[in-house]
Amino acid sequence: MDQRILEFIGDLRRAEIRISPSEALDALAASAEVGLGDRETFKATLAATLIKEFRDQPTFDRLFNLYFLDLEALGEGLKKALGPEDPRVQDLLDDLMADENMELDELTELLMRGQGSEMEMAIRSGGQNAGLERLMYFLQVGFFSRRISDKFDWSAIEGDLERIMKALEQRGLDPGQLARIRNYLELRLEAFKRMIRQHVERELERRAYRQGEKLTREVLADKPLFALTPDEISQMKSVVARLARKIKDALALRQRQEHKGRLDSRRTTRKSLQYGGVPMEIFLKRRHREKPKLITICDVSDSVRNASRFMLQLVWSLQECFSRVRSYVFVSEIAEVTQAFNTYPVERAIEWALKGAPVDYHCRSDFGFAFSQFTKTELDSLDRKTTILMLGDARNNYNDPQAWALRLIRERVKGIIWLNPEGQWGWGIGDSVMPLYAPSCDFVRECRTIGQLGEVVDNLVHHWWRRGR
Amino acid sequence: MFESVEEVQQRFRDARYIASRRVSTVVFLAARMGRPVLIEGPAGVGKTELAKTLSEITARPLIRLQCYEGLDEGKALYEWKYAKQLLYTQLLRDRIGELIADAPSLPDAVAKIAGQEDAFFSYRFLSPRPLLAAIQAEQPVVLLVDEIDKAEPEFEAFLLEVLSDFQVSVPELGTVRAKHIPLVVLTSNNARELSDGLKRRCLHLFIDFPAPADELQIIRLKVPEVPEQLARAVVSAVQKIRAMDLRKLPSVSESLDWARSLVILNARELDPGIVESTLTMLVKHEKDLERVKGSLDKVLAE
Secondary structure, X not given: OHHHHHHHHHHHHHOOOOOOHHHXXXXXXXXXXXXXXXXXXXXXXXXXXXXXXXXXXXXXXXXXXXXXXXXXXXXXXXXXXXXXXXXXHHHHHHHHHHHHOOOOOHHHHHHHHOOHHHHXXXXXXXXXXXXXXXXXXXXXXXXXXXXXXXXXXXXXXHHHHHHHHHHXXXXXXXHHXXXXXXXXXXXXXHHHHHHHHHHHHHHHHHHHHHHHHHHHHHHHHOOOHHHOOHHHHHHHHHHHHHHHHHHHHHHHHHHHHOOOOOEOHHHHHHHHHHHOOOOOOOOEOOOOOOOOEEEEEEEOOHHHHHHHHHHHHHHHHOHHHOOEEEEEEEOOOEEEOHHHHHHOOHHHHHHXXXXXXXXXXXXXXXXXXXXXXXXHHHHHHOOOOEEEEEEOOOEOOOOOOOHHHHHHHHHHOOEEEEEEOOOHHHOOOOOEOHHHHHHHOOEEEEOOOHHHHHHXXXXXXXXXXXXXX | OOOOHHHHHHHHHHOOOOOOHXXXXXXXXXXXXXOXXXXXXXXXXXXXXXXXXXXXXXXXXXXXXXXXXXXXXXXXXXXXXXXXXXXXXXXXXXHHHHHHHOOOXXXXXXXXXXHOHHHHOOHHHEEEOHHHHHHHOOOOOEEEEXXXXXXXXXXHHHHHHHHHHOEEEEOOOEEEEOXXXXXXXXXXXXXXXXXXXXXXXXXXXXXXXXXXXXHHHHHHHHOOOOOHHHHHHHHHHHHHHHOOOOOOOOOHHHHHHHXXXXXXXXXXXXXXXXXXXXXXXXXOOHHHHHHHHHOHXXXXXX
16 A cells, blocks of 8 residues: 555655655555545545645645545445356355365466455556556557556466366366356456556546646746636636745745844843843844835736736735835726725735726727826835836837836836836837836846746845845 | 544544544544644634643643744743842852852862752743743643744744754753653644745644534534524524625634524524624624625525
8 A cells, every 4th residue: 555655645746746755754654553444534644644735635635536536436346347246156166276276377366366456456566567657648548458458468367267167167067057157257357358448547547637737837837928818817826826925935934044133232231230230131133124115017908918917916915025015007097906905805906906997998008198197196105115016018009108207207216127028029119119118127027928927026026125235 | 542533533522522534533643643733724713622622632731832923932932030040149149158168279169169050050940931841741731832823934943843852952951851742733824834844744734614514513512502493594694604705704613602692692593683783793894794784685595
């Protein structure tokens, strides 16, 4: 069984669940404690020792069912596949085996004794060197089934069966009985061949599952954002959530290292009075790192809406990294949507910002107008701790770019970072005014895929806000 | 301590705690393997209660460490009573003088004082906090580290060290090793991602809101005076409210409170009037309250 659990752990790892060697050992030790008697208990045991994140639970459940449907359910299924056991025939065969001391092939013995789980084991070990790891498509099932069945020596089995029948004949059984026994053994042989095929099919299912999981994640992370289907968008949300958590975890680690500082002489002296002037307790000044303020400004016109969606999700999932986050959306008019994020959970707030904010969603993007409006109303609220994270393709529909407005904003803030969901080769071509805005920005990045978005934000959180503090 | 998973389940039941198969399995494993259990889940699903019940059924005293922001090793492990130590040395100055009066030289005097070191550095001046108390305990205990997610990551790292060796070093006194491995239960509301190390060390248990049938059982068990009909209505209403998009979902303890208050008000069934006046027992945010009141007919529908 240990082998099976280890295989299972291997597949969990391939499905990107982190399991350390010590946890694997725990799982083995724990399952030895509870035994395999009760499936629920066994499952709870593996879950408690291996799965430490709630989000991994569904993957665990599905894989567990693929692996351990076995035991009881499978035992039942096998019994059915092998046909009803004929106790009288079985008795006769057992007698024969006990008396005659025949040299039989291993498989024949299995067929005679008829233990479903042992057959399963035999098939599995046969499959191990049949190159099952190359199994990928349904069309290959027949091929691999044959490969596994080639491992067994069928002619030896046929021969064994003949010998058994002969021995029984010599014992003076009547033809009717003999026919029944022959039929019984042949049925079992048949069933065994079917089991091989089933085994290969299940293996395929397992493989398809783990490949699928990984592929979706990898492919989605590199797919241009504008090309995502609604279905993919909903899958993406969990990818972005994962990303946010990763960035946050790394940040927590860094904050831990920042706690030590210089001696706080004032507090140390004051405390020492309690001990007659002896500085018994030392206080250190905690270096206080001020959290940055962040303003996001998102173009929410059709062409870049997806990029805005994920950037908003990422930023708001990271909001505890900032002292304050404010968000604006625009097409040509600009409106603040921060309130929605303070009231609703992130997902709903994003939906609202993309569809329900008080701006006209159906006009053509006008960056210049949005910036000039922004300077009119919000300029006073900007300060040197604020960073502006701008997301847009800078396709201005030949409107006045009003680059002066962005320059004015830049003078008031710590920096402007522009994420452009359009490929770099398109900047400045056609109605793109990116080259006009770029000089006001501290840096401009292409951000076509989630992978790139993650890199940029990670970079910001770890480097941009570190400098100069 | 426990012979089987079934026994765990039964004993929890006897102590009026409904433990699912999963919960019982994890408790059983923790007891067998001497591993800490990390329980995660939304507020008010009985995480702390589980630890309390565990201490009750194993007849082990419960030592509780409530975590909060700014909790440090000193507050969790032990405090050295400097003031008392200083006071003692001040008061005993004369005795110390006598002790070294006949010492012929300075090194002799130092040696004499060194001989008395135990008097100055002893448990007398140490006040144990929960962690040390759990390790020092003469009899096995249940240690509950509540809301570990509220403490800072450094503290978590420190706790991990304690939990893997069950020993701590007190610079003044040396290493204290646990006489018995305590049963450790950590709870977290997921306010913050816990470190991988801690998760690796612990058996992990996620407790979610109970299924309707389980919640009904819990209400019957904890508020036996509630009429069957009403109990069912309460469960159905609470489950529906939990399905709503609220800032804070009603916990099990809140639905128990609600059932209790309905009993006190002598309610026989849930009518809109009584629900509206008692809803604050269940829903604690102003905005949530408005929303639930807005769809009261849906919540109360059979």
